Amino acid sequence: MTELCRLCGGLATERFRHRVLDKYDARYSECASCHSLQTEPPFWLDEAYSVLDATPDIGFMRRNLLMSALTAEALRAAGIGPDDLCLDWGAGFGLFCRLLRDSGFNFHAYDKFSQSRYAWDKRIQNPAGIAPRVITAFEVFEHLPDPARDLEELFNFRPELLIFSTEIYNRQAPDWWYFDPPTGQHVFFYSRAALEWIAARHGYRLVFLDPAWAFVRPESPLQAGPWVQSGLDSLLHELKSDPWRWVGRDYEAFLAARRAKAPSPEP
Ligand SMILES: [Zn+2]
Known part of the structure; x- marks a missing residue:
């Protein structure tokens, strides 16, 4: 058929x-x-996501730690600074967004299906009209029921970088773990050629960040590189030198917002 x-x-x-x-x-x-x-x-998606919190994602912590180190380093190399708007698309619990803020990047979280509890103060409910310079989408593309249409939505933001991860399909045997039929959430598996096709269609370069990928606008200086390793080195240096910088800053902002909403009674 x-x-x-x-x-x-x-x-x-x-x-x-x-x-x-x-x-x-x-x-x-x-x-x-x-x-x-x-x-x-995939007619079963409503059902597949209704049990979202019950679905074990064993690699969640490790993936977030490695991808946050990789991303922070790649963003520095691409000249992205603390004032540039960055959006984590399909942010899930929001942990990645929080980790990138802790590294000094202006990340916000967007997720149609989750309250993004670690980044709830930086959630964007409706991204229409914003202009993020960077979009990240980790383990998102394989969930897209209609990738041509859904990716169009992402590329319409015309970000300078679109950093993402998905396992590459290369005629693996039917028992490949990534097909993941028990959860029903992985519904499209991209070949390397497909990623090149997407890049060409939208006027981007495809860059392998090992193990993540990026669609990069032609003028961006970002190149392939060992970003996880250098990212982890930078992260360690950062944690030793100034570990609470953006944590303190965002906490102060949260307190200010709460005071503004509910002024404390006069003594
Ligand atoms: Zn095709």
């Missing part, structure tokens, strides 16, 4: 099936043009 690729519109042919959410027999089809793999149109 063939269907159209939800990224490039090419013809996709069934490769195998999995039981999604342990109840739906779903087709996984590979695109002959961009060589990505997609589930059949």
